[in-house]
Amino acid sequence: MLHQEIVVENQRLAREADIYRLVLKGTVADTAQPGQFVHIKVGSTLDPLLRRPISVAGINRPNGEITLFYRVAGRGTRLLAGVRPGESLSLLGPVGKGFTLPTAGELLLVAGGIGIFPLFALVEAVDRSQVKVKMLWGGANRDFLEAVGRETLFQMGVDYAVASLDGSMGQPGLVTDLLASELNKKGVLVPETGEGNLLGSDAGCPEDWGRKAGFSVAACGPRGMLRAVTELCIQAGAPVEVSLEERMACGVGACLGCVCTVRTTDGALERKRVCQDGPVFDGREVVWDEKD
Ligand SMILES: Cc1cc2nc3c(=O)[nH]c(=O)nc-3n(C[C@H](O)[C@H](O)[C@H](O)COP(=O)(O)OP(=O)(O)OC[C@H]3O[C@@H](n4cnc5c(N)ncnc54)[C@H](O)[C@@H]3O)c2cc1C
Ligand code: FES
Numbered sequence: 001m002l003h004q005e006i007v008v009e010n011q012r013l014a015r016e017a018d019i020y021r022l023v024l025k026g027t028v029a030d031t032a033q034p035g036q037f038v039h040i041k042v043g044s045t046l047d048p049l050l051r052r053p054i055s056v057a058g059i060n061r062p063n064g065e066i067t068l069f070y071r072v073a074g075r076g077t078r079l080l081a082g083v084r085p086g087e088s089l090s091l092l093g094p095v096g097k098g099f100t101l102p103t104a105g106e107l108l109l110v111a112g113g114i115g116i117f118p119l120f121a122l123v124e125a126v127d128r129s130q131v132k133v134k135m136l137w138g139g140a141n142r143d144f145l146e147a148v149g150r151e152t153l154f155q156m157g158v159d160y161a162v163a164s165l166d167g168s169m170g171q172p173g174l175v176t177d178l179l180a181s182e183l184n185k186k187g188v189l190v191p192e193t194g195e196g197n198l199l200g201s202d203a204g205c206p207e208d209w210g211r212k213a214g215f216s217v218a219a220c221g222p223r224g225m226l227r228a229v230t231e232l233c234i235q236a237g238a239p240v241e242v243s244l245e246e247r248m249a250c251g252v253g254a255c256l257g258c259v260c261t262v263r264t265t266d267g268a269l270e271r272k273r274v275c276q277d278g279p280v281f282d283g284r285e286v287v288w289d290e291k292d
Pocket of ligand 1: 052055072077244
């Protein structure tokens with residue numbers, strides 16, 4: 001699980017959003033799956049002690065390379081930004097449970113801000129001759145969306161729609177507005193009646209739920225957005241997977257610093273470790289009220 005990987009590239013992509021692309025060569029690429037992450041030791045000394053979790057955003061198995069995108073958020077990612085090509089990094093991973101890869105039908109991807117990074121890997125992994133893929137992406141404004149990866153989306157040739165809070169790019173508003181429009185276009189969005197709502201229901205989720213939808217949803221972004229996406233998917237009868245973000249320490253399931261609560265199919269509450277049992281969960285199983 002511990003690997004030394006060689007830095008092929010560590011390049012700043014955008015000054016405004018302080019975003020970097022990091023390409024690493026080694027053995028993680030052999031087994032990495034979309035939705036998994038790597039836990040990176042960012043310094044050469046014991047300080048900082050804790051590794052930093054970054055999602056796998058691209059997997060090039062023939063070349064033995066993975067691509068990560070990261071935003072400089074604090075001390076650890078600032079140290080990471082100083083790493084040069086040719087140096088090596090200690091990685092734990094690939095860690096966790098990733099997204100389910102659909103083999104037919106349609107996949108709607110919903111991304112909030114830098115939550116788009118792990119979804120890049122999912123776009124690449126899906127066989128687009130068999131599965132219709134559409135990305136819905138929301139961010140603060142045009143500058144942010146351009147900086148974080150609109151070019152990457154464009155290069156991937158994936159159908160996409162964007163929403164910006166200030167209306168400077170795409171539809172004004174939230175990415176969940178885009179999702180609601182998309183579901184309305186499909187005619188599947190049933191208004192909530194208050195009865196039979198599975199979000200937080202004691203009954204748990206029926207096993208066959210969503211099988212007939214013909215499409216599924218995968219989402220990554222802030223917790224409030226993921227909750228809203230799940231609510232919409234429940235109203236639409238569509239399966240939904242969400243990638244949760246929690247502060248992490250060990251990354252191997254030992255410290256229990258990253259636990260969340262899920263409700264299983266039989267209605268029982270269970271504590272799950274986001275680093276090992278996730279970060280991708282069935283949205284209907286997550287107990288969203290826990291942190292509200
Ligand atoms: C599963 C997972 C995947 C992620 N993927 C990406 C990605 O692809 N690109 C990206 O830019 N960021 C990603 N993040 C967030 C990234 O891990 C944090 O921004 C980073 O750890 C911040 O570290 P720092 O030292 O720069 O900031 P500081 O705020 O100084 O960090 C202090 C401590 O808090 C922890 N921490 C701070 N923010 C977060 C956070 N949001 N999530 C988890 N731990 C945090 C750090 O690991 C560190 O232990 C991911 C987080 C998780 C949990
Ligand atoms: S980070 Fe230690 S159990 Fe998940």
